[in-house]
Amino acid sequence: MRRFADLYAALDRTGATSAKRDAIAAYLHDAPPTDAAWAVYVLGGGKLRRLASVTELRQATGEATGYPDWLIEESYAHVGDLAEAIALLLPSENGPFDDVPLHAWMEQRLPALARLDPPARVAQLEAWWRVLPAEEIFLLNKLITGALRVGVSRRLVVQALAVWSQLPTDLIAHRLSGDWTPGAASLAALAQPAGDDAHREHRPYPFFLASPLEAPVESLGERRQWLAEWKWDGIRAQLMRRDDEARLWSRGEERLDGRFPEIEQAARALPPGCVLDGEILAWDDLAAAPRPFTALQKRIGKLKPGPKLLAETPVRFMAYDLLELDGADLRETPLRERRERLARLLQDVPPALTLSLAADAHDWETLAQLREQSRLRRTEGLMLKRLDSPYRVGRRRGDWWKWKVDPYTLDAVLIYAQSGHGRRAGLFTDYTFGVWDRGHLVPVAKAYSGLDDAEIARLDAWIRAHTIERFGPVRSVEPQHVFELAYEAIQRSGRHKSGVAVRFPRILRWRTDLSIADADRLDDLRRMAEA
Structure with a gap:
């Protein structure tokens, strides 16, 4: 897995699309075919299910390091990414390190981990961490948590495959669509000369998006x-x-x-x-x-x-x-x-x-x-x-x-915040907003986009200075800031405390001109949902 860990680190270091494409193409040339096939699957958005709970990962970290739960929790909250926080907390080892092929991890070791009971799973995690360097521990934890975000889209993987195979991207995209199963034969089929693909019968066409x-x-x-x-x-x-x-x-x-x-x-x-x-x-x-x-x-x-x-x-x-x-x-x-x-x-x-x-x-x-x-x-x-x-x-x-058509809008108060992921790990970028209901603020929407980097930095500093309570990675904050949110639709919902659910909420602007008393009322949203 060392070669794939090096690729992952290279992808994580650069934001240039062409550099990411070329790095993936170079990996495809050099890696064993079965490993390369799994890299295509993983980077191309293949489904990875969580193989160990957060509790198990924290327990294994505590037993491997001797650190108390509160320190592990604080480290996670500061870093914003559990896989990275664990890799940073674990003691440095000098080796020798195992170098198990990527396909062996994906086909044998990780499926076997999922079948263990919790105590055995914790013990297995500790054993693996002892024989892997930090960068591979980080990657392994990413695979285990099913959250392998590294700024690579499926289209970018298709472009890298096209460079590697010297075939048109549209043909690669079609061959990769549907139930593509990673393996040496599947990878070789992607690189076959253009022609009448027999396997096309069972694959959808790549979608055209507006x-x-x-x-x-x-x-x-x-x-x-x-x-x-x-x-x-x-x-x-x-x-x-x-x-x-x-x-x-x-x-x-x-x-x-x-x-x-x-x-x-x-x-x-x-x-x-x-x-x-x-x-x-x-x-x-x-x-x-x-x-x-x-x-x-x-x-x-x-x-x-x-x-x-x-x-x-x-x-x-x-x-x-x-x-x-x-x-x-x-x-x-x-x-x-x-x-x-x-x-x-x-x-x-x-x-x-x-x-x-x-x-x-x-x-x-x-x-x-x-x-x-x-x-x-x-x-x-x-x-x-x-x-x-x-x-x-x-x-x-x-x-x-x-x-x-223009979206619906509402004015709501920021009441909770949580750290983001990937590039925004360590910053509070995931927000929960509330509206008034009989003198109390009731949560009605979560939003993760709409602010620029300067606004995020300013709001992050404010959140840290005005936290009221902590609930794991979530912080409740003093109700001081109003934001205008856009959304596509609103419906009655028995699953939400507010009784309503808004579709595709996102931040339009930070309403520094409004006080929290100017925020919308839940009764108004309920009437809209009825209408």
Whole structure:
């Protein structure tokens, strides 16, 4: 694992995208294939589950160092990253050190750790820490906690694989999609010459993502060159009809088999060899409109929903693109033609499959007026897609734009703070905000983004000087500061103390002009949730 630890350290030291890409590509050239495959999986966002609890890690640290619990807790709070704090606290060893291959850790040692009972797991952690250098202890702890953040995106891994294999990034992205299993054979398959990939039958296409429209809409040119669609708030997915089966893949490349059986059943009316891109929506048949995303959440966690849930929360697949037909890849075909074929394809299928209709407006001014109806239509705004555009990979600016309506806002008081992770470890950057309810501040939202570095530093210093209580890594602070928060929707919620849940909260600005008495009231938010 030493070679991978060196790579991880190199990635952690630089913020330059090209340097990270080149470091990964160099590692792929030099590392044994099985280790390289696991590095691709881990760095590319492969799922890592937590293998030891925080309590077990702290206990093992205490037994290995002799330090009291309070010192370990304070060190964690100061560093902001448990894996790093442990590596710093453990005594330095002079070796000799074990150098077990990365694949042996991932395939044998770590799965075996998960099967131990807590006392044996604590003992095993101590034993491993004694024979590893500090940088490998840090990496091992990251793997154990399932929090391997190092500023590397899946797209960056794809670019490094493209450099290593001398193949186009789009081809690598497709080969890496879906249930990619790390191994020497899987890595070799990524580097095969471009051709008709047999394994394509079981993989989704990489998703094309839109960028926020920040310039005036008129800057896009002639209105007739663009398709305008409503922007749906659901689960982005691809529906595949192949080999007499219907498969649903989420944007996170997770198989959704069995969770939405009405969509899978309706897909059997499609011809074999087709792939649709669209959105899964909870649907209100009476209103002929989508229900809020919170209704869809009832279905997400159910691997096999029962008859009652199917009846209470019906769903539809709102299709807006056709990526494959009769087994032929249509992604390079202009959107205008893809959409015409999609409309014909969906003419005689069950209502669980629906064509996403265009927003009909002959000029930008009329379209802007139509966009104002977004919330009445239970949408987030509009999507603007160039009619002659291909279906690209990832977030390529220029052809697809999301033109969302302005978010809702509320003024809330900072009441709790917690240290961040990664680059912001050691700084208080995760905040909880409250509003007034009968003379008390009740938490209603957590937000992690929206402040610049200078504001974060100023607020961090203030939090440290005005802490009232500590609850593990969380601090309650004096209620003095008001922030304007943006959010997309608000719903009643029995799971929250406030009785409401806001969707996608983030900080718009620090309202230094307001006193805490000016913050919003919970009754107002409840009325909004009802409305």
